[in-house]
Amino acid sequence: MKKLFTVLLIACCLPAIALAADVKKNPLEAWQPKFDPSGAEYTYLLSNVSHPVIEGVGAGYRIRDKVWEKSGGRLYVDFRPLLQLGGEKDVISKLKLGAIQGMMSSSVAAANVSDLLGIVNLPYVIDTFDKLDKFRHTPELWQPFADGALKQGLIVADITGYGPYGWASTTPIRTLEDAKNTNFRIAEAPVNTDIYKAWGLKFTVMPWGDVPQALQTGVITGLDHTAIVCNITKKFTIAKNFTELNYAQGLFVHLINKRWLDKLPKDLQEILLTTIAEESENTRALTRQQHDAQVAKAKEAGVEFIKLSDDDIKKLKTMAEPVLQDWGKKIGPDYLAKVRKELGT
Helix, strand or coil: CHHHHHHHHHHHHHHHHHHHHHHHCCCCHHHCCCCCHHHCCEEEEEECCCCCCCHHHHHHHHHHHHHHHHCCCCEEEEEECCCCCCCHHHHHHHHHHCCCCEEEEEHHHHCCCCHHHHHHHCCCCCCCHHHHHHHHHCHHHHHHHHCCCHHHCEEEEEEEEEEEEEEEECCCCCCHHHHCCCEEEECCCHHHHHHHHHHCCEEEECCHHHHHHHHHHCCCCEEEEEHHHHHHCCHHHCCCEEECCCCCEEEEEEEEEHHHHHHCCHHHHHHHHHHHHHHHHHHHHHHHHHHHHHHHHHHHCCCEEECCCHHHHHHHHHHHHHHHHHHHHHHCHHHHHHHHHHHCC
8 A cells, every 4th residue: 555655646746846847947958058158258248038049039149159169268148038137128227337238139129229229110111121131231321220329338239130020910900990900019119109109000018028918818909020929939829810011120139338348359349240240141041031931830820811902001101101200300310311212112
């Protein structure tokens, strides 16, 4: 009887033990460095809120490994994704103070750093992969953006992405009239708030961490985000429809504390900035591929992808024009006009 009791006790405990092991498992185990960073002379603490399975985030680890190799182990990029250093608003404050040295900020949050950085969120301005590449590779367009946060003591080193924005929804949105019956979650960003007010749509400003429960309970019935993120983070398990607006590119803006960078030895500055540029360029190409792959996977899983009519897209652009004019005053009307002219928007 004692043996039987022991066997039963072990059997009952095994699921709990297995569950505890799963809870303790490091979700970033696969991205641990294959070198010992303890001997580095300098450390670059870099934050991001998302998961590195998204190519635009995984760039942080690729930058880490290349910088370590090129610097001969002198500079360690200590990359911390998945909210390890806090939410974006908190991290922006830490970055300005110099408590951390770098941040791959979502483009929607970057507008809180500087109005000028909000240009990448404006509807139908930098809205395609090709326009994004042209924006990055045209010095007279890129340099004002790169210098756009200097007053806050930050520089924009480069950008990676997470795909074009659209609407994930619990019921199909085939027309603008359908959209009026949807309550959209939007990011905590002033540009997005202005856009949705101009479009006359219902919206709720909500931290990303609150989205899963809000979708499940019906507090929100739509989500303003990208297909890459919605599929990878399982939002399509509830919101099984995606309307492809393609009104903006979701970006991670790589911000660096300028005071810290200026104190770094010149050769390490060059290694860091060059590597960020190289890996960001490579990652933007990978993001195009990831977008196509994630859309295909979502379709296979039963997600319906929808396109609005040309007339409805034209209406969205017309309704958003006052937002562009208002933000043009904050960004600089000449700069916005130049970007729109060069990109054909």
